[in-house]
Amino acid sequence: MTQPSVKLSANENCYGCSPLALEAILNNYKQAHVYPEVFAASLKDRLAKEYNVSDKNIVVGAGSVNIIDALIRTFVKEKEEVLTFEKSFVAYAQLAGFHNRKCVFAPLSDFRCVPNNLLPFVTDKTKLIFIANPNNPTGTIITHDELEGLLKNIPSTITVVIDEAYSEYVTDKAFPNSLLLQQTYPNLIILHSFSKIHGLAGLRIGYAIAELSRAQVLNNTQIPFSLNYLSCASAIAALNDKTFVAQSAKANTEQGHYLHTELRKLGLKSIATQANFIYIWFSTDDEKLKIYNLLQENGILICDMKVFGQEKALRITIGDKTTNERIVGVLNG
Numbered sequence: 001m002t003q004p005s006v007k008l009s010a011n012e013n014c015y016g017c018s019p020l021a022l023e024a025i026l027n028n029y030k031q032a033h034v035y036p037e038v039f040a041a042s043l044k045d046r047l048a049k050e051y052n053v054s055d056k057n058i059v060v061g062a063g064s065v066n067i068i069d070a071l072i073r074t075f076v077k078e079k080e081e082v083l084t085f086e087k088s089f090v091a092y093a094q095l096a097g098f099h100n101r102k103c104v105f106a107p108l109s110d111f112r113c114v115p116n117n118l119l120p121f122v123t124d125k126t127k128l129i130f131i132a133n134p135n136n137p138t139g140t141i142i143t144h145d146e147l148e149g150l151l152k153n154i155p156s157t158i159t160v161v162i163d164e165a166y167s168e169y170v171t172d173k174a175f176p177n178s179l180l181l182q183q184t185y186p187n188l189i190i191l192h193s194f195s196k197i198h199g200l201a202g203l204r205i206g207y208a209i210a211e212l213s214r215a216q217v218l219n220n221t222q223i224p225f226s227l228n229y230l231s232c233a234s235a236i237a238a239l240n241d242k243t244f245v246a247q248s249a250k251a252n253t254e255q256g257h258y259l260h261t262e263l264r265k266l267g268l269k270s271i272a273t274q275a276n277f278i279y280i281w282f283s284t285d286d287e288k289l290k291i292y293n294l295l296q297e298n299g300i301l302i303c304d305m306k307v308f309g310q311e312k313a314l315r316i317t318i319g320d321k322t323t324n325e326r327i328v329g330v331l332n333g
């Protein structure tokens, strides 16, 4: 019997979203004819409580990509530059390109975004640094000490964005306490998303935590009513459901470990992950396509990193137990 196809290409939460978030959507859908809050005050307020900061430190956007766009528009003038890593989240360079800003890439070391690798590329044109932590697509992290080392070694006129879209999945204790670092380094902006562990990718909600003057500059660019009723209500409900987040994270860690171990047993070069996806690299494009096609023929759609300019790599979103066993079954023939 053919099994239904499964999408493992966009790092969504395979367990859906919190039942509380679904309930909030159902309770609010009849408000479709009414305008939402102009600047999502209730969500900002809830996020401020979550992080014990002022609501004036919070910036919200229709997805964190929207905030990435605002960051580039706001902080990088003509002829100034964005700096990030190669093999990282594609939107940084894409959005820099939209705004005609140059994006410079530092190399990874052993699939890790090592902050010291950025230093040789820092010039007086550098205005914004993006670090995805965990990194998409490699799933590796930078540590607290590494982030602090970078902040110590660059001018405070450069804004560093630490993109923690997948932070709730991380188990490594060396992961940065970015809020603490922000107290000493106000040029650090922390970016988060409701699209990953909270399972609300379709409703487009992201947020940033920034020092007051930077938050104000960003908030001044926010388009009124850009977050709708359902987005705000579901995001608030999702924040209230710590059980769903904890269960998703636990299951992901177990399943990530299982999948990584099995892929390694098959001789594939999979990288240990701190996120909800696994990166596999290959020596040749042919070897990669063999795996990609085999999974696709069996209804399992993963991400060929070629679409993001990486010829010899695949990224698989970690599924639930049944899905991961299915992947291993297909690969074992």
Ligand SMILES: Cc1ncc(COP(=O)(O)O)c(C=O)c1O
Residues within 6 Å of the ligand: 010, 011, 062, 063, 064, 065, 066, 089, 132, 133, 135, 136, 163, 165, 192, 193, 194, 195, 201, 204, 205, 206
């Ligand atoms: C590192 C990283 N940051 C941000 C995003 C975008 O998230 P959003 O859906 O909130 O725009 C993604 C999405 O894949 C991501 O991988």
